[in-house]
Amino acid sequence: MPPVARFGASESHLIICGDDKLAYRVAQELTTRYRERVTVILPSRRRGHGPDLERLPGVVRIIERDELTSQAFTDAQIASARALALLRQDDVGNFHAALRARELSPDIRLVLAVFSPGLGDQVRSFFPDCAVLVGTAMSAPSFAAAALGEPAPSHVRVSGRTLYVARREDAEPDQVLCGLAAASGSAAPRLLPRDEQNADLVLAVANGTPRNPLVRRRNPLQLAGRMLRGLVWHRLGLGFAVLFAVLVAGFAILVIGAGYGWPNALYLTMLDTAGAALTNPTLGGPEKIAQTILTFDGMVFVPFVTALIVGARLTGSIREKRPSASGHVIVVGLGRVGTRVVGQLHDLGIAVVAIDRDPEAAGVAVARRLGVHVVIGEIHREETLHAANLRTSIALVSVTSSDEVNLEAALHARALRADLRIVLRLYDDDLAERVQKMIGNTVSRSVSYLAAPAFAAAMLEHQVLRTIPVGRQVLLIAEVHVEADTELAGRPVKEAERPGETHVLAVRRRGTDLFDWSLDRNYQLKSQDRLLVLATRAGLGQTLARNRRPAPLTVL
DSSP: OOOOOOOOTTOOEEEEEOOSHHHHHHHHIIIIISOOOEEEEESOTTSTTHHHHHHOTTEEEEEEOSSOOHHHHHHTTGGGEEEEEEOSSOHHHHHHHHHHHHHHOTTOEEEEEOSOHHHHHHHHHHSSSEEEEOHHHHHHHHHHHHHTTOSSOSEEEETTEEEEEEEGGGSOGGGEEEEEEEOOSSSSOEESOSSGGGOSEEEEEOOSSOOOTTGGGOOHHHHHHHHHHHHHTSHHHHHHHHHHHHHHHHHHIIIIISOOOHHHHHHHHHHHHTTOOOOOTTSOHHHHHHHHHHHHHHHHHHHHHHHHHHHHHHHOTTTSOOOOSSSOEEEEOOSHHHHHHHHHHHHTTOOEEEEESOTTOHHHHHHHHTTOEEEESOTTSHHHHHHTTGGGOSEEEEOOSOHHHHHHHHHHHHHHOTTOEEEEEOSOHHHHHHHHHHSTTEEEEOHHHHHHHHHHHHHTTOEEEEEEEETTEEEEEEEEEOOTTSSSTTSBHHHHOBTTTEEEEEEEOTTOSSOBSSOOTTOBOOTTOEEEEEEEHHHHHHHHHHTSOOOOOOOO
């Protein structure tokens, strides 16, 4: 076992467990944005992102341990640590490690990465002072928004209010809280511009008026036509349509040929279909024809409808939607991220076709349960994309865990459709930036990049309530508890803001239970007040630094 560097027990630090991209991003946030001292526990400093972690200036120690045992935490000096982040890709292992850590340091703050939302809810209630975050849940809205051509996920629920992100022209002026971003000549927008009137993207408060940004691009007649086509062209739906057409024809013969009024014609049609027709040789020709076709049609129609309903209930044979004629989104990869993206698009009412090479992938069953058509095949094969109706889709989202596969999907799709919107999950930032510049109508997203700010802030005990991805950047909505004897205490609200970096949305005064959204900017902040701030990552770091008590002077 390699020797462990030690420092004074009173020296405060943070512990991160993991060596993947998320662990590196969180360590980078803590060391560069917040100037914190970080200890990292990982299997090997030579594998994964171990070399990158070792080069971060704020990482004071790296401890190599294959398992997160009690001895590993003792070597990391957990007794002097303020927070512990468990970021390894194993929910049960992280939970077990959290139990060990609490035995050694009952008051330590825990931050857990979980991948099962159900387990996450249980873990959060099990440990006091514990933040449980799901990285895929944070990133999926950004992938879905990018696929639909939206600049950011639409709705954010914060402190009893629903806020929404919209283009300035789509928001009511009296509902706008602040500007979020302004377009620029480069690929990256300017976040929280100093002159808010120049912001193309704004944050507004919802007042009950429907504001689904997808409404403006979805025609109700097209949606109805799509549903009708889905029914008619299904193998069972086509048979139903033919039999129903015969009923309509019989009804028309009774009305037009035999001269019955429509109530009597409908009455006779229903009885004849049910097999209650009475023979009468004296009837006219049209009545005999109508009675004959309705009786024989009814002999098939009633059992057919029964079989259709029972088959759908027992086997789900008609639940799976075939690729839409147009307007659907193709999602490649049904892992954790892909499954969430499919679910969110489905919830928005957007038609989806999913592609995965593995028929046993966990997301395949979920997608089929939602009625999403799944194509099993290799993405580099042209027939796979044709089976997903690439020609008539509006976007392709490739979110597998491999940069190579995602890039391959983009290049194949672009070769077949030059105008297709493409959204990629890429881990390599330099590659992502160059792909966006070189391949038109393409955007890239990183799960770790979108999730890391929330994990880092949670370790500092400042609750990041929501993240708002804008392009490849992130804005944070955070709750900051004003501490006594800090730079913020005693200052007016307007001095807590930094143009272009931090905006105060609301204040909860000491002793009250609700946030004041129509606050007075000249109100002087007091100890134990709570601020709801919208900030860039750098802006939040500065706000937290101003809310930190100065270190006591040492008398020599």
